[in-house]
Amino acid sequence: MPAPSTSTNSLADLSERITSGQCVIGIYGLGYVGLPLALRFAEVGIRVLGFDIDPLKVETLNRGGSYIERITSSDIERARAAGFSATTDFSRTTEVDAQIICVPTPLDEHHQPDLSYVTDTVDSILPHFRAGQLMSLESTTWPGTTDELLAPRLKQCGFTPGTNCALVYSPEREDPGNAHFTTAQIPKVIGGVTETCLQLGTALYEKAIERMVPVSNTRAAEMTKLLENIHRAVNIGLVNEMKIVADRMDIDIHEVIRAAATKPFGFVPYTPGPGLGGHCIPIDPFYLTWKAKEYGINTRFIELAGEINHYMPHWVVQKVADALNERAKAVKGSRILVLGLAYKKNIDDTRESPAVEIMSLLQDKGAIVAYADPHVPTFPRKRDYHFDLHSVELTPDNISSYDCLIIATDHDAFDYQALTTHAKLLVDTRGRMHGKNVVSA
Known part of the structure; x- marks a missing residue:
């Protein structure tokens, strides 16, 4: 690999390509987050190259099919007409101006964060990374991941965010099945490693997203995503515990919730259920509890809600x-x-x-x-x-x-x-x- 340029000219070129709409975007991970985002960028005329390690997904997309129920074959065909295609070949990273990483961040068998999907993806990108590219992480993770894991990997290869490349964190906020908010309509939080990174990332995303919400740094953006989902996890844990108490007292908790919800202030109704689901709410709180231990903090409130929901x-x-x-x-x-x-x-x-x-x-x-x-x-x-x-x-x-x-x-x-x-x-x-x-x- 040739030595990367240290000039800011490469970032000026990137800014011009974004502004003119001539940039090419790579979406890494074509699941419930990555695929809708890819289709949205294609919808506004940005050429998108999708990357996934699953050859069946890639084959399905390239023949105009879909494997997500709410995304139709017609949606895929429109994107393909706008230049969208998919590949398993990470060497094609050289063709894109921006990499947006939308891969899973599960927990391992010990309920510890498993960032292997993120690090494996970045490590597959870096041999083909070039000066003047922008990398954005959307996967939910602990505060500090972008600064502590991604930036050092780039620097080891000669790339310095804000100088000859850009690095941002912008958490996904997809809500599958919610017909009231599309990818375009959900405000997009974003934080950059430097101010230049933030400006470039914001300029890129605002091509497809109606409202951008810039924050001071990547750690604030990472914490924002966790707060959103911990808020839900804790309140669901509370109402699930209330359901158990009400059941023992022979009280219909759903009747109680409906009655409480008539109060026009100070109460937000949450619905109990059989446990938490989806990729975010059952998992995200544990990313913060794990990281908080590094600072000598025990997040007892969050962990108690997790115990209730897990039960x-x-x-x-x-x-x-x-x-x-x-x-x-x-x-x-x-x-x-x-x-x-x-x-x-x-x-x-x-x-x-x-x-x-x-x-x-x-x-x-x-x-x-x-x-x-x-x-x-x-x-x-x-x-x-x-x-x-x-x-x-x-x-x-x-x-x-x-x-x-x-x-x-x-x-x-x-x-x-x-x-x-x-x-x-x-x-x-x-x-x-x-x-x-x-x-x-």
């Missing part, structure tokens, strides 16, 4: 066991159908879905488990779980053949009247149903 699938399974026991049946040998595999209603995203954990816990107890989800026809590949299952059709005969049905995700597509009519036992984790054969969980 909820076990609570559901116990409610199922109790309900079956009242009908003189054991969990072992019972046929149990879980309704809804996605982590929330009306989408196909199963990341960290509590429904999957419920299925695993029931199977460990000897139950014969199945699932029904119109948005997820086949059980997806997962790191920690494997079920060789397909979605069950909810015919009257099928419904009545199971000893228990669990409403884990309350998709609107379910025929709740048919479920009430034909199910022997319904355990409802979402407060959707009432009836003599319905048990609230």
